[in-house]
Amino acid sequence: MDFFDRFAVPHPSFLIYAAMVGIGLTMLAVVVGITYFKKWGYLWREWITTVDHKRIGIMYLLTALLMLFRGGVDAIMMRYQLAMPENTFLDSQHYNEVFTTHGVVMILFMAMPFIIFFFNFLVPLQIGARDVAFPRLNALSFWLFFMGMGLFNLSFIIGGSPDAGWTSYFPLAGNEFSTSVGTNYYMIAIQIAGIGTLMTGINFITTILKMRAPGMTLMKMPMFTWSAFIANVIIVFAFPVLTVLLAMGTMDRLFGTNFFTTDNGGMDMLWANLFWVWGHPEVYILILPAFGLYSEIIPTFARRNLYGYKSMVASMVVISILSFVVWAHHFFTMGQGPLTNSIFSITTMAIAIPTGVKIFNWLFTLWKGKIQFTTPMLYSILFIPLFTLGGVTGVMLAMSAADYQYHNTMFLVAHFHNVIIPGVVYAMLAGMTFYWPKIFGFMLNEKLGKWTAWLLTVGFVLAFIPMYITGLDGQARRMYTYSESTGFSLLNMVSFIGAAIMAIAFALLVYNIYYSIRYSPRNIGSDPWDARSLEWSTHTPVPEYNFAITPQVASTQAFWDSKKNGHELFKGDIEKIHMPNNSGLPFIMSCMFFVFGFAMVFSIWPVVIVSLIGILACLVYRSFEQDHGRYISVEEIKETETRLRGAKNEGR
Amino acid sequence: MKELFPLKQVMGFAFSLVLTVVALMVYFTDMSYTMGMTVLLITAFIQAGLQVVVFMHAGETKDKRSIYVNIYYALLIALITIFGTLLVLVWDM
Amino acid sequence: MKVDNSLPLEYSTEENNLKILGFWIFIGAEIMLFATLFTAYFTLENRTGNGPTGAEIFEITPVLIETILLLTSSFTIGLAIHAMRLNRKKAMMGFFTITLILGTAFLGVEIYEFTHYVHVGAGLQTSAFTAALLTTLGTHGLHVTLGLFWGLFILLQIKKRGLTPETANKSFIFSLYWHFLDIIWIFIFSFIYLKGMM
Ligand code: HEM
Ligand SMILES: [Cu+2]
Secondary structure (H helix, E strand, O other): OHHHHOOOOOOOOHHHHHHHHHHHHHHHHHHHHHHHOOOHHHHHHHHHOOOOHHHHHHHHHHHHHHHHHHHHHHHHHHHHHHHOOOOOOOOHHHHHHHHHHHHHHHHHHHHHHHHHHHHHHHHHHHOOOOOOOOHHHHHHHHHHHHHHHHHHHHOOOOOOOOOOOOOOOOOOOOOOOOOOOHHHHHHHHHHHHHHHHHHHHHHHHHHHHHOOOOOOOHHHOOHHHHHHHHHHHHHHHHHHHHHHHHHHHHHHHHOOOOOOOOOOOOOHHHHHHHHHHHHHHHHHHHHHHHHHHHHHHHHHHHOOOOOOHHHHHHHHHHHHHHOOOOHHHHHHHHOOOHHHHHHHHHHHHHHHHHHHHHHHHHHHHHOOOOOOOOHHHHHHHHHHHHHHHHHHHHHHHHOHHHHHHHOOEHHHHHHHHHHHHHHHHHHHHHHHHHHHHHHHOOOOOHHHHHHHHHHHHHHHHHHHHHHHHHHHOOOEOOOOOOOHHHOOHHHHHHHHHHHHHHHHHHHHHHHHHHHHHHHOOOOOOOOOOOOOOHHHOOOOOOOOOOOOOOOOOOOOOHHHHHHHOOOOOOOOOOOOEEEOOOOOHHHHHHHHHHHHHHHHHOOOHHHHHHHHHHHHHHHHHHHHOOOOOEEEOHHHHHHHHHHHHHHOOOOO | OHHHOOHHHHHHHHHHHHHHHHHHHHHHOOOOHHHHHHHHHHHHHHHHHHHHHHHOOOOOOOOHHHHHHHHHHHHHHHHHHHHHHHHHHHHOO | OOOOOOOOHHHOOHHHHHHHHHHHHHHHHHHHHHHHHHHHHHHHOOOOOOOOOHHHHOOHHHHHHHHHHHHHHHHHHHHHHHHHHOOOHHHHHHHHHHHHHHHHHHHHHHHHHHHHHHHOOOOOOOOHHHHHHHHHHHHHHHHHHHHHHHHHHHHHHHHHHOOOHHHHHHHHHHHHHHHHHHHHHHHHHHHHHHHHHO
16 A cells, blocks of 8 residues: 555645545536536537637636636635634644645636636737637647646645745755655646746747738737737746756756755755746736736727827837846845845836836826726726835835845735736736627626626725735734734734635626626627727637638727728638648647656656657657648638628627 | 758858867867856857858748847847846855 | 748748747747756856866767767758758758767767766766756757657658658758757857866
8 A cells, every 4th residue: 555655645634635525526527417418529529629729718718717716715714814813724734735826826827827818819819810820739738738737736635735835945845844745746737837838928929920910010919919929928938947947846856956955065045046037027927918908908998099009019028128137036135245136126126117107008098088987997997006006015125125124024925916916817807807798709797797896906905905014014924823912913804804805706706707697698799898909800709710801900909990990901802711620639648748747746657657658659640640721611601701790680 | 962062051060160179279278267268158159140040041031030039039038047147146145 | 721832842831931930939948948057057067065076077078079970960951951942852861861860979979978977976966066967968968869859750751751841841940950959069068068177
């Protein structure tokens, strides 16, 4: 039985056993359900083997929502543990595991797939393309990401969760102090997902550079596409750092190398350094697409052209470079000299300038606009002041001397949640609400949507603003409890209440989806918001070839011009369209990666070797395979077009 | 036979051998550290540029600009990472 | 598939153009990958613990042989692409084969080099320096190994299917990869070996 001992969770509790049972039962129910309804064939043909960017996007969305739930449960547990002094709901070990998985899940498995969902769904539509440049690679990206996500979550029930923080600093993350396999999971699961993300980056840069509709010069691209472009540039140059870093961490843990150990010359600080060389760009990878979404939503509902297009683009280009020169602000207290700290302080503060430019551009877009307070707009308007607050506290943290006071306190925790929640999460929810009709053919309920936005905001303010205060008072982050005498009790209780309100808001969102599926009208046409860019000019639901005729573009808001100024979008006749074939290879190969990763985590070398051979075999197969795609005939397109136009009821 | 050996590429190869020999000077002669590093930096970057332009045909299509921007960008970030890290962890620690 | 006959085969379809640009961007990512390895190497270079230093274990002869082999193979793959553009299938395959043979020889010497290091007490676990050294060299070596297999498959495909837009495109992309590995080697040669022995 020795062999199986390693799979046991080293520090079990009732919660973990309950989760095991719960996950087991859910999986069983899913399998039984699919079999009962005979959906395996459908799943395989339409989803698992798909290379359609829209479907892949939807799968990213579902994963992100699932992970939002998982990370949210972690969050509530942490806030409940800290709500009372000397609480015993979680012990220190469990608290460590929970904050670690919360961070990883939220950043890498919730926020990342959420933005990649928008890349996938929107970018080809916004630039008038049929698909991305490499549809097959896109499927591989998704499945690798998905398997990485699955592997990471498996740690909870097999072998034990990682517990060294989402930053996983050495020497804490080394074998000496992290004895369970949890940190192996961290290293390998993120590695697999990260490779998928890197390929997403390459794919989208190529797509945006090469596949734009005729007439759409770079400076006529919709703002979201611009932000996606810059974010993908950052992905391509930041993620290799993570790849190497995780490989070195894996070697330290599995092969006894001395990169980050404390003897034989190893340097634990190198981990922190390289982690943030990737980590800071990573936060900008998340925020830029969020900015892009706001830049789509605000003009639509202010009924005005986006103010300062050029300065918006310029500020993002500047950010893409600056985001690579500020990383040391995450460890001002590590011991490097004042010269270094001053340099990184200044570069950090400099980032606030392009960010500020963008804020003012949105404000000027709103200025004298005829504002419609829809749900997406509500999120956008709440975003501006709240995010600005987060940016201001960021600049406070950027002063290296002052940071000795703030560092690793709840003040820091408040800062980054203050930028990530109103910045990224609001944008994701706003964007989701905004594009929901394009994706699924009906709107989310506006009244419920606004309730969600307001509840979320109240919850957010209650949950995080108090942390600025307790942080300044010296409450350290990542501590599982505190004593009554510190006086932190009241504010932490307020935080818990805020977190609970946020949980209610998310529950309301789920209810909204359910409610809207049942009751929302379906005859909304293809442009329900009276919007501006190309994605709204095709049918709802979007046919698999996106546009029957490639659109002609002459401005940043081609669709608006076609509606108001007589610009002719679709010229010429329908021709046959070339489309890629579906393929099961990406999925199969990613499954092998999953097995490989699992075997690595537990050092089961024979399985490692076999799965590696499997991965290579897939590559070889791919190399010899001849697949020239297929054509959709003109008749077929015409038929689809008439059908979709008919379904609209209130044609334009 | 001759058409299989275009002059440009043969010259490129010869030049890269010459650069290798020059780089080897830092090993075979007695040079100061600064001098040696200067030589290595110059020879390495010229060689890399040579490969990109002569052998990799970076400039032959209308994607020329994208390709060069891509490389310069990568180079910039790479140098920032290397020297920034050295500043943090070695020179100013 | 639209084929434009005015361009070399490897650029003749839209898909081919996408692949070439995509690969260039991949090379951008690879630059960062190796830059990170170099970062780690330069940081840990002097942290040798109880193990040997670079100057103690580097040997100029194998390194020089490796350099010449790889430089020449980079030249021959260039010639292969040139021959391909002249539509000289035989010559192209000849140069391609020579490239792969040179690559294999390179790998052979590198394996010798690694055993030598282990032999003189500079194994993977010895010190931070050896870990960074062997990981950097090993990553490059792994790229070469994968490249050899990849190249072999392309060669087989050219043999079977002739010079088509597809095989030409693959060959061209392979040549980009191979030149890139040569560039990385130049940096390894200059800033790991020569700098270490200076
Ligand atoms: C005006 C812009 C910003 C400035 C000046 C800034 C500055 C800083 C500084 C100095 C720290 C480190 C503090 C410490 O550890 O003591 C920090 C941490 C952090 N920031 Fe920001 N920031 C800005 C915007 C953002 C944005 C837009 C995001 C994300 C979308 C973000 C996410 C984070 C995260 C996740 C951390 C800490 C992670 C951790 O230690 O676990 N920041 N920020
Ligand atoms: Cu940062």
